[in-house]
Amino acid sequence: MTAVSRPRGLPRVRPGGWAVWLFVAFFLLNLAALILSVVVNSFGTKWFGGWLPEGFTGAWYSDAWAEFALGDVLTATLEITLIVVALSLLVGVPAGYALARRDFPGRRVVTVLLLLPVALPPITYGIPLATVLYKVHLAGTMTGVVAANLVPALPFVVLVVTPFVEQIDANVESAARMCGARTRQVFARVLVPLLLPGILAAGILVLVRTVAMFELTFLVADADSQTLIVALYGAAFTPGIRAAQAIDAMAVVYMALSAVLLVIALMFVNPTQIVAQVREARPNERRPVRLHGGAGAGHRRRGADRPRAGAAVRRRGRRRARRRRGRRGLAVHDGDRRVATMPGDLAREDVADAVFARLARDGGLDVLVNNAAMTGVRTPFADIGAGVWDAVVAANLRSAYLLSVRAVRHWRDAGRGGAIVSLSSPGASRAHENQSAYDVTKAGIEALSRAIAVELGGLGIRANCIAPASVVEEVRPATDLPAGRTTAPEEVADAALFLASPAAAQLNGHVLRVDGGLHARLRTGPSEERGRDS
Structure with a gap:
C-alpha cells in the first residue's frame, strides 16, 4: 500500500472555501472587464x-477636455476638496481628541450623532440640507x-482620529505638561508626531470621499462650483448629443484621480486602524501629578504652566507670588484650576x-518631580555658617526625602508603581566654586x-x-559648554517627560x-564656573 500525502506548505481548503474564492x-473578473471596456472605448475610434x-x-x-471644460472642473474640484480637508482637520482633530480624552454628559449621544452622517446615505439628509442652503442663498456657490x-x-x-488618540498613553501628555511643556x-x-498617521489618514480619506461625493455636491452646485463627479453625471445624462468615447475619457480621468488618491491613502493608513478600540481606562481618566519647588529661571519655567488637560498637578514651594487663595489653603495658579498650589x-x-x-x-499620585532648590547661596566653604548650611540642606535634600518617602509608601501600599524625577546638577559630581552646600545636597539627591x-x-x-547645566530663559552662547550654548528649560522638560x-x-x-557635554569635558575654568546657572 502506498500512502499519498499532501505536500507541505499547501493549505487545506474546504469546499465552501473554494466556492467563496471562485465567487x-x-x-473581480467582471469588475476588471467593466473598467477595461470603458478604458478601451475611450481610445477607440x-x-x-x-x-x-x-x-x-x-x-x-x-475633445473631452475642451467640451466639458475639464480644466475648470478639476480646478474647482481641487479647491473644494482642499478646503474641505483643511477645515475638517482643523476642527475634527481637536474634536476627536476631546471625544477620546474627555468624559462628559451626553458623550454617547454625541458619538451616535457623529455616526449618522457617515452611516446614512447622503441623499437622506442631502435634500433638507440643500433646502436650508437655498434659503440662506449659499446654494450654487463654492461656500x-x-x-x-x-x-x-x-x-x-472625528471618528478616524479618535481611535488614534486612544492608542496614545495619556500619561505621556500628562508628563509633558507636568514637566513644563506648554x-x-x-x-x-508630542501629539502631532504621534497622531500624524491618523491625521494623514483622515485627511487623505476625506479627500477621496469629497472627490467621490455626488449627491450633496449635485444638490447644491452650479456650473461654476461642480466637481468632476457631478460634471461626469451631467455629461452622461443631460440632454444633448455627445460622443460616448468623450464621456468615457472623462470617466477614465475620474477613475484615475480616485485610484491615485486611494493608493496614497492606503500608503499611510491600515483600514483596521480606523476601528476604535475599547480602552481599559476611561477617556478622561487623569491622576494628580505631584510637583514641588521652583527656584531660578529654569526651575520656575519647569514649574509653571502645568497641565491644562489630562493631569491634575499639585505644586508646592516657598514662593507665594501670583497665587490666589482657595478653599482649605489650596490656590489657583495662573487661573488654571487643575494646577493647584499649597503654601x-x-x-x-x-x-x-x-x-x-x-x-x-x-485619587492618588503617578509622578513626583523633586524640583525645589535653594541656589542663591554662594559662600566660600570656610565662611559658611551652620544655619545657612542647614537651610540649604533642608530646602534641597530634606524636602526631597520627605516627599519621596511618602510617595514610595503610597505606591507600595497601593500595590502599584510610580516614577520619581529629581533635579540634580553637575555639582553633584564636579564642585562649583563657593557652592559647597548646594553641591552636597545634589550629590545626596543622586544617592x-x-x-x-x-x-x-x-x-x-x-x-x-536630571543634571542640567546653564538653564536660562533665553538661550545664549556659552563657552564653557561643548554645545556652545546654554540649555533651554524646554530641553530639561523633555528629559523629565522621558x-x-x-x-x-x-x-x-x-x-x-x-x-x-559639560560632564564629558576634562576641565573648565573657574571664571566659567561662576556663570553656570545650575
Missing part, C-alpha cells in the same frame, strides 16, 4: 462589434458646496503629610535616587535624576545629563 474571482475597436486614438481626451461636504467629512475626521509645545512635540515649608513633615492627604482624596531604585525597583517604583514616561521603564537610578 470573489468571478466578481469605432466599436460596434468584435472584441476590440476598429482603431485607437487619444483625440477623445482633448455652499464646501458647507454641504463638511457635514459628512467633519464627523468622519499647550503649543505639547501639541507640536508651606517643604522641609516640615506636617506639610508633607497634608499634601499627601490631599492627593489621597484626589537617594539610587537607594530608591535598588530597594523598590522590584515594586515598579523608579527614581531617576524619565516619567513608560518609554523609560527600564531606567532606574540613572542620572540623565542635559548639560551640552
